[in-house]
Amino acid sequence: MNSKLGVKLGEGGCAEVYAWEGESKIIKLAKPNTIIEALQAELHHSYIAWACGLAVPQPFDMQEVEERWGIVFERVYGDSIMKRFVDTTQERSRHKQLLHVSEDYLHARVTAQMLYQIHSHAVPNMPSQRDNIKHDIQRAQYLSEAEKARVIELMDQIPTKQQLCHGDPNPGNIILRENDAIMIDWNNASVGNPEADLAEYILMIQYAILPVNVPQQAQEALEATREESIRMFIEHYGKLSGIRDADIEPWFVVVAARKLAADGISEEEKGLLVQEIRRRLHSTPL
Known part of the structure; x- marks a missing residue:
């Protein structure tokens, strides 16, 4: 050893x-x-x-x-946002305290602030976000070749940006340390459109299915707070950046298709993403 x-x-x-x-x-x-x-x-x-x-x-x-x-x-000492969320919901359940949906249990504002800081940089010598996404979509299962081609065609219609993006902004990748937030796991980082990171986070919160070993209190709390967490995230990021819902909208179908190649999400969650992709493709004019 x-x-x-x-x-x-x-x-x-x-x-x-x-x-x-x-x-x-x-x-x-x-x-x-x-x-x-x-x-x-x-x-x-x-x-x-x-x-x-x-x-x-x-x-x-x-x-x-x-x-x-x-x-x-x-070594960074602290708790991930996800661990803090699970611990908080368990503690409230033990003390029979009701959840107040208006509270920021998932630290959505902290996440928005962190992503805005990341996106404020333009850097050389980084992978292309679009090349990464195309590769993931093409190797993903669940969609037909025609559906994959249509999703990639829709992405190609979106104007290109050249900003630093994290690629996996999930609540397990932000560590809370006293008054600081630390972003870890940069393996999916690239240069591209910040809106793709935002869509990634929103879809994650909207469709995430927690592992079976996560306490039931956290499962119920996530269901109760999903929509409010997303609203707070979009609102706070928008105040910082000027980016609106309409700017993120075109990326949802693209990022959802990319997520089908991920190893870390369940078959049930992938099924929900496939439904979302097909709904959006059906409603998008050719």
Whole structure:
């Protein structure tokens, strides 16, 4: 065992996270489903985000541990928005406190602020958002080839922007640390249209189906607060940026089609996305 490797801190679909060299760093060790080129890309994206002065963990280098490659990052202490949401809803349930839908349980405003800061940067040497999306749509199942071609055609009609985008702005990727919010997991970052990130977040909140091991109180709270969280997110981001609902609208069908290639969402959620895609394609003039 590598003497620098500490206790296991967490695990996702593509990596396991361990303490590294004590308490100030972590290493994100790839699972077999992640190729070394993907790690190299994530490290590159993280360097760029760090150089922009964004609130991200400082990236260091890649290390090999027992024939597995990983990325070493600054260790960030805090809770993800998703963990804070689950803990809050459980605590309220224990004390028999009612949910007030107007409260920002999912920290939608914090997410909007964070994304606006990211989108305020234009950077070179980053992947093309549209190339990434096209690749994901083309390899996704569930849609016919004609449906995929139509979605890509609709995306090609949207004017192109060249702003830094995160690509996966879900509540598990923002860490709350005292009064700060830290964005992690930059493997899907690209240069393109901020509206795609916004559509990604909205669709995630609208259709997310939480894992079965998540407490029932959190499941019920998500159902009760979805629409208000989305409204707060759009309103706050719009105040910062001037972007309106109509600017995000064309991206919903595109991002929904892209999400069908994701490993981390359930078949049930993908079924809901397919319904949303077909509804939008049917209502969009040829």
